[in-house]
Amino acid sequence: xxxxxxxxxxxxxxxxxxxxxxxxxxxxxxxxxxxxxxxxxxxxxxxxxxxxxxxxxxxxxxxxxxxxxxxxxxxxxxxxxxxxxxxxxxxxxxxxxxxxxxxxxxxxxxxxxxxxxxxxxxxxxxxxxxxxxxxxxxxxxxxxxxxxxxxxxxxxxxxxxxxxxxxxxxxxxxxxxxxxxxxxxxxxxxxxxxxxxxxxxxxxxxxxxxxxxxxxxxxxxxxxxxxxxxxxxxxxxxxxxxxxxxxxxxxxxxxxxxxxxxxxxxxxxxxxxxxxxxxxxxxxxxxxxxxxxxxxxxxxxxxxxxxxxxxxxxxxxxxxxxxxxxxxxxxxxxxxxxxxxxxxxxxxxxxxxxxxxxxxxxxxxxxxxxxxxxxxxxxxxxxxxxxxxxxxxxxxxxxxxxxxxxxxxxxxxxxxxxxxxxxxxxxxxxxxxxxxxxxxxxxxxxxxxxxxxxxxxxxxxxxxxxxxxxxxxxxxxxxxxxxxxxxxxxxxxxxxxxxxxxxxxxxxxxxxxxxxxxxxxxxxxxxxxxxxxxxxxxxxxxxxxxxxxxxxxxxxxxxxxxxxxxxxxxxxxxxxxxxxxxxxxxxxxxxxxxxxxxxxxxxxxxxxxxxxxxxxxxxxxxxxxxxxxxxxxxxxxxxxxxxxxxxxxxxxxxxxxxxxxxxxxxxxxxxxxxxxxxxxxxxxxxxxxxxxxxxxxxxxxxxxxxxxxxxxxxxxxxxxxxxxxxxxxxxxxxxxxxxxxxxxxxxxxxxxxxxxxxxxxx
Amino acid sequence: xxxxxxxxxxxxxxxxxxxxxxxxxxxxxxxxxxxxxxxxxxxxxxxxxxxxxxxxxxxxxxxxxxxxxxxxxxxxxxxxxxxxxxxxxxxxxxxxxxxxxxxxxxxxxxxxxxxxxxxxxxxxxxxxxxxxxxxxxxxxxxxxxxxxxxxxxxxxxxxxxxxxxxxxxxxx
Ligand code: FES
Ligand code: FES
Numbered sequence: 001x002x003x004x005x006x007x008x009x010x011x012x013x014x015x016x017x018x019x020x021x022x023x024x025x026x027x028x029x030x031x032x033x034x035x036x037x038x039x040x041x042x043x044x045x046x047x048x049x050x051x052x053x054x055x056x057x058x059x060x061x062x063x064x065x066x067x068x069x070x071x072x073x074x075x076x077x078x079x080x081x082x083x084x085x086x087x088x089x090x091x092x093x094x095x096x097x098x099x100x101x102x103x104x105x106x107x108x109x110x111x112x113x114x115x116x117x118x119x120x121x122x123x124x125x126x127x128x129x130x131x132x133x134x135x136x137x138x139x140x141x142x143x144x145x146x147x148x149x150x151x152x153x154x155x156x157x158x159x160x161x162x163x164x165x166x167x168x169x170x171x172x173x174x175x176x177x178x179x180x181x182x183x184x185x186x187x188x189x190x191x192x193x194x195x196x197x198x199x200x201x202x203x204x205x206x207x208x209x210x211x212x213x214x215x216x217x218x219x220x221x222x223x224x225x226x227x228x229x230x231x232x233x234x235x236x237x238x239x240x241x242x243x244x245x246x247x248x249x250x251x252x253x254x255x256x257x258x259x260x261x262x263x264x265x266x267x268x269x270x271x272x273x274x275x276x277x278x279x280x281x282x283x284x285x286x287x288x289x290x291x292x293x294x295x296x297x298x299x300x301x302x303x304x305x306x307x308x309x310x311x312x313x314x315x316x317x318x319x320x321x322x323x324x325x326x327x328x329x330x331x332x333x334x335x336x337x338x339x340x341x342x343x344x345x346x347x348x349x350x351x352x353x354x355x356x357x358x359x360x361x362x363x364x365x366x367x368x369x370x371x372x373x374x375x376x377x378x379x380x381x382x383x384x385x386x387x388x389x390x391x392x393x394x395x396x397x398x399x400x401x402x403x404x405x406x407x408x409x410x411x412x413x414x415x416x417x418x419x420x421x422x423x424x425x426x427x428x429x430x431x432x433x434x435x436x437x438x439x440x441x442x443x444x445x446x447x448x449x450x451x452x453x454x455x456x457x458x459x460x461x462x463x464x465x466x467x468x469x470x471x472x473x474x475x476x477x478x479x480x481x482x483x484x485x486x487x488x489x490x491x492x493x494x495x496x497x498x499x500x501x502x503x504x505x506x507x508x509x510x511x512x513x514x515x516x517x518x519x520x521x522x523x524x525x526x527x528x529x530x531x532x533x534x535x536x537x538x539x540x541x542x543x544x545x546x547x548x549x550x551x552x553x554x555x556x557x558x559x560x561x562x563x564x565x566x567x568x569x570x571x572x573x574x575x576x577x578x579x580x581x582x583x584x585x586x587x588x589x590x591x592x593x594x595x596x597x598x599x600x601x602x603x604x605x606x607x608x609x610x611x612x613x614x615x616x617x618x619x620x621x622x623x624x625x626x627x628x629x630x631x632x633x634x635x636x637x638x639x640x641x642x643x644x645x646x647x648x649x650x651x652x653x654x655x656x657x658x659x660x661x662x663x664x665x666x667x668x669x670x671x672x673x674x675x676x677x678x679x680x681x682x683x684x685x686x687x688x689x690x691x692x693x694x695x696x697x698x699x700x701x702x703x704x705x706x707x708x709x710x711x712x713x714x715x716x717x718x719x720x721x722x723x724x725x726x727x728x729x730x731x732x733x734x735x736x737x738x739x740x741x742x743x744x745x746x747x748x749x750x751x752x753x754x755x756x757x758x759x760x761x762x
Numbered sequence: 763x764x765x766x767x768x769x770x771x772x773x774x775x776x777x778x779x780x781x782x783x784x785x786x787x788x789x790x791x792x793x794x795x796x797x798x799x800x801x802x803x804x805x806x807x808x809x810x811x812x813x814x815x816x817x818x819x820x821x822x823x824x825x826x827x828x829x830x831x832x833x834x835x836x837x838x839x840x841x842x843x844x845x846x847x848x849x850x851x852x853x854x855x856x857x858x859x860x861x862x863x864x865x866x867x868x869x870x871x872x873x874x875x876x877x878x879x880x881x882x883x884x885x886x887x888x889x890x891x892x893x894x895x896x897x898x899x900x901x902x903x904x905x906x907x908x909x910x911x912x913x914x915x916x917x918x919x920x921x922x923x924x925x926x927x928x929x930x931x932x933x934x
Contacts, residue, residue, distance in 0.1 A: 008854055015862030016850040016869060018797020018837040025796040191900050193801045193809055193863040243799070243863025244900055276802040485861025485901050649857040653902060657860060660903030685806040685898065693894045693904040698887075 002497035002504040003713050006649035010489045010509050011241065020241040023197040023213045024273060031199065032061055034261055034272040035118040037108035037125050038282065039100030042136075042351040042678020043149075044129035046098045046107055054110060054124040059117035062265055063125065065108045069095035069260065074227040077320045077356065078216040078250035080460050080522045087458075090157055090318035092150050095227065095257055100129065101149055101316035102353050103680050104281040111261055111270055134351040134678035138290055138311055141348050149316065149349040157314060158322035161344035164333075164401035171304040171340045175296030179377045183293065183369035184744040187671040188286035188664075190358055191690045194243020195279040200258035202267030207234040208259045213242045215249040215484050216523035217513045227256035228263065235259065239513040245484045246661070247357030248284050250525040251319055280683040284356030285671055287312045287324050287347075291369040296340075301383045303392040306370060307342040312355075312362070314347050319356035322347040327458065328362030330402055332370060334450035334613040337398045337407060351678040353671070357525060359661060359720045363451060364727065371447035371728035372743060375735060384429065385446050385732065386420050393448065394615065403457070409706035409716070411641030412448060412615035418702050419446065419619035419639045428621060435739055439626050445733025448617040449724040453708075453717035454528035456611045463533040464519030464605035465540040467496065469548065471591055473568055473584030474506040477540075480521030481533040483511050486719050487650035488529045492537045494646055495713060499541035501565030502583065519605060527717030530646065532608040538712035543602035548583070551590055551600060556580055610710035614717045616640035618659070618725035622733045626761050629749035631667055631734065633697040638722050641704045644714035648703075651718055655701040658722025664691040666727035670746050689748075767830040771795070772839025780826040786812070787821040789829075790836065797837045797866040801898070808897030811867035812836050816878070818871045820896070837866035840873065848914050849873045856910035860901035868897045868907060876914040885915055 014020040051063040075089035082088045096106050110121040135141045141155045149155055172178070198212035208230065214220050217237040225232035242249065254272050261270045274282060289312050296305035312325040325345040333341050378388035393412040400407055420426065428444055436442070454461050466478040477496050483489040493507040500507075510518065521533055545565060552570045553560035558580070562573055569579040570586060590597035620636040638655050645651045668689035672681040682688040689695075707714035727745060734752075735741050740759050744751060756762045768777040771790075780789050787810045790798045798821055801809035805823040812821045813835040840847040846854070849872045859865050875893040879885050890911045891904075899907065 006857070009857075009859060011862065012854045012859055013846070015859045015865050016837070016846060016853050017841050018795075018866045020862050021796065022799070022863065024791075024800070191898075193807060193861065193898065193900055194799070195801070242861065243801075244861040246900070276804070276806070485863075487860070653857045653860055653906060656903035656905045657901045658903075661900070684804070685802055690898060690900065692896075692898060693891045693907070696904050699903050699905040 002494040003646050004644070006647055007490065007494060007504050009487055009650060010493055011483065011511060022194055022241045022243055023199070023211055026211060026240065028201065028269040031269040031271055032111050032113060033115055033118050034109055034111045034258065034270050035122060036106045036278070036282070037122050038278070039103065039105045039107050039129070041100055041129055041131060042103045042134040043132040044100050045132065046127055047130050048128040049108065050126040051108065054121040057117065057121050057124060059113040060121050061111040063108065063110050063121065064096065064264070066094070066096045066098040070227065070229060072229065074223060075318065076223065076252045077323070078219045078252060078523065078525060080219060080462065081222060082459070090321050092318050095260055102281065102351055103678055104278070104353065105316065106282070109257065109261070111265060134676070136350055136352060136673055136675045136678055138313065138348065141350050149351065153349060155349045157318050157347040157349065159346040160326060163340065163342040165340040168305065168340055168342055172296050175304045176299040177297045177377070177380055179295045179297065179373060179380060181293050181369065181373045181376060181743055183291045183372060185289045185365040185368055186745045187288050187352065187673065188358065188669050189280050189671050189688060190246040190248040191685060192244030192246055192248060195274045195276060196249065196253055196283055197273035198254040198258045199269060199271040200262040201269035202262055207236055208262060209236045209238065210255050210259055211238045211240065212255050213249055214239050214255065215245045215482050215525060217482065217515050218480055218520055219522055220252050220255045221515045223252040224256050224259045228260055230263070237515045239482055242484045245524065246359045247361065247525065250357040250523065251284050253283050276685060277683045280671065280688060281353045281680055284319055284358070285315065285353045286358040287314060287355035287362065287365065289325065289365040291366065293369045293373045295373050295377050297377050297381065301381050301388055301391050303336050303339045305340045305342065306336060308369065309344045310366065312345065312347045313350045315350050315352045315354040317354040319354045324362035328366040331363055331450060331452050332366050333402055334400060334407060335394060335412065335448055336392050337394050337400055341401060352673045359658065359723045361526065361720065363449065364662070364665065364724050367447065367449050367724050368728045368731070368745065371725065372731050375732040376741060386416060386425055389416055389446065389448055394450065407613060409612065409643065409708045410615060411704035411706045414704040415616050415639040415641050416448065418704060419617050419637055422637045422700065422702060423619045423621055423635055425619065436737060440623055441626065441737040442623045443733035443735070443737030445620045445729040445731070445736060446617055447725040447728035447732060449615065449721060451527065451614050451717055451721045451724065453531035453612045453614060454608055455526045456608050461528065461532045461608035462605065463521045463536040463608065464603070465533065465536040466519050466603040467540045467544045467601060469544065469587050469600040471587055473582055473587050474508060475500065475502065475544070476508050476510060478510045478518045479533055479537065480513055480518045481529040482513055482524040484524045486524065486654060487647065488524065490650060491530050491646040492533065495534055495537045496541045499538055500545050502568045506568055519603065527719040527721065530715050531612065531711055531717055534715060535608055535712060536604050536606050539606060540602045540604040543604060544600065547600050547602060548586065551597065552580060552586055554596060555586065555589055612643070612708045612710055612716045614640065614642050614721055616721055616725070618729035620729045620733050622730065624734055624737050626738070626756055629752040629756065631730065631747065635700065636697060636726065637700040637702060638725070639702040639704060640718060640721060641706050642718035643708040643711060643716035644705055645703055646713060646715055652701050654718050655722040656699045658720065659699050659726055660691055660696045662723045662726030663696060665745060666730045666747055668695065668746055668748055765827055767827055769829045769832045769834055771834040772836060782827050784826045785822050786824045786826045786829050789826040790821060795836050795838060799863055799866060801863065808871065809864055809867045811870045811897060813870050813874055816874055818874045835870065837869050840869065847873065849876055852910040852913040856906045856913060858902055858906040858910040864897060864899040868894065868899065871897050872911050876911060879915060
């Protein structure tokens, strides 16, 4: 049995020995470097650009500006193509722009023999801008006389609204209490340790080969084709090991440019690699949201209505645009599905770095608002926060009102109970006196989430797997799904071993995706791979098994139905003891017998036509030093219902990482943009407070294992969910400790100081 | 301006011609020591950590010419005769590896710490944290990194954690 075990990661040894190669660890003779010229202002038109001096510099191969790039706009979001034109992403991007829309926008690019020449060349380009008013604040963006960031956009990308679950008005009237709140979330940056990097060259068949740190090689291939008007079949994208993505590499950022440059310069290899300062602003960030929420509650604590109105700011270019807030709204509904659910959402532009996908995809923001408001509701009614959630949480059999489908597995109640017990909630609650006094106060907090496993039915969910039986009896597994550190290769190998009846060690995963080689899959996002790609892997493995047993029947003359595979041997199914032959012997016969056989392979490409909600919560015990405006977390746990856990150790790792990212967003992280000038203050990891080991407390985790029937091994999503609830749980615990509701993020000393001061605590 | 420098790296003596403006990070990577990663190039992240003597150093902030006459260790040299070092093994056992980009640098920091404190019985979780404060990791939340180092310092009882109940529920 391989599923359910903490087997060692497939890429573990490669990574601890430094052998794992990332995009920058490859080079080619004659490779050039490309570098962007970035605008120093947040909003302005280029009125003059002169590249003559740069072009004359020795060592410069080319200088390109807006005038040189294709004039068709393209969309960068890493979504599979949508056959419904209404559902497509907004195409608002050119390779280089003549209108700067954020500080750092790309107005020119140089290709040179080395970094130093590139810097020199950039300094020789002369640019004159006509300044336009930077639009950062929501009210400035939406002002009727605001300049448009993109023509005919009115600075609004999209809006939508719906009410599901029943009669909204009636439910509001029947509610004894209406609780309201306004919440603001900040700009967060992914800060994966490996910056974005790509290189490209043209091969001997005049095809463009792109090697890139991407979560979505197959999607990148299509988008490059669209951006350059270049045939898709003449583009090949290779993804080596990647140093984290968290959604920031679920967007096509450098690939179209490197492809364009090599195409322009006769196919020479060109590397375009961002430094940290560029990566902080020139890639993607998390959407800041402004959310008004209202809840209607009965005296007994029943949640009748959740209603919210969210404005999401996508920054300079649409990227994932409105999908963020709309996906988050849909996913959050699974938590309290018995309540009437109304949502209105708008996505607007603004003159700051483009917001795109980031772990949780809008849900961290929406859940911060909803779970903070639930806390306020419980307090208003005098009901314990845990009890209030237990009363309203989803139960199996509840109906999702948006899709009108029953919710099959839902372990949220058990997660809450487990969290409560782990942290000793009842005992601590009983000893905490309220209200507290003194400079250091203690608080308990909880917050819950719901999420989905993939994007169906919003988007298509394709996955493929190919298995090859090797001569030595082991198998090679090829998937188009990408390992980005989350451990997908490992769980795919476990699933293969489990279904095939061979050992985990005998399954080799071809980890580096190559669109020429690995079969089609849309890639790593939406916590989809274990759930969606897992289905293709399971089917490919059972197909391979059938073929192997059929061939064993051919060799032995036995009935394949009476045979099975166990520990890499063909055995009699009933006794399981007698080995008929080893997989190796069978395979050698298949490869080399002159009169029969052939390489035994299987290949499955399929689409997930289901989705499954996953659930969980964070519970936290903290203390707050009021004069110091400092939060100290004593204990924190994330409890997850992610269905059956395929690999406990790597799953726990996902939880820890998500929790740390959630704590970072709760207490420290904000990309600071000047609201008047659009200037970015902290485009580096010293001034942007990505948590160090000193900032993160001991992290605890737990699972409630439901068995999801739509997945072959019972599994659901886990990659993103851990990031969703630390912030609201911490906010609720601060409220518990101080009586002060902090409805904005991050809750760093600066924010806390303002609130404490206003409340007279300081 | 170029200059010849000589140093010992992973037990081997080398002499290289380097541009005096180059960082040791750039020079090592150019010569195939690609385990040494660049995450920022300006001393923020620790992905480029190597050992100079016994001291973890951000190689991006260290001029290559300063390495003249020094002894350097990178993670490539930590595997002896095909066996992983104790720290490398502990990282695997603890699940301290995800994307792996921070891993070579972190392992070098841990290696220096473990070697220095092998016989020190009073090492606390806080001491481990302080020693690793210069290495960012965005994937693991650091919990498993601390466990890996604890495993090296108390190999006979790798699963004990007296500091919090974190592990009570971990895994199954
Ligand atoms: S690359 Fe040296 S500290 Fe980041
Ligand atoms: S494992 Fe990815 S940064 Fe540490």
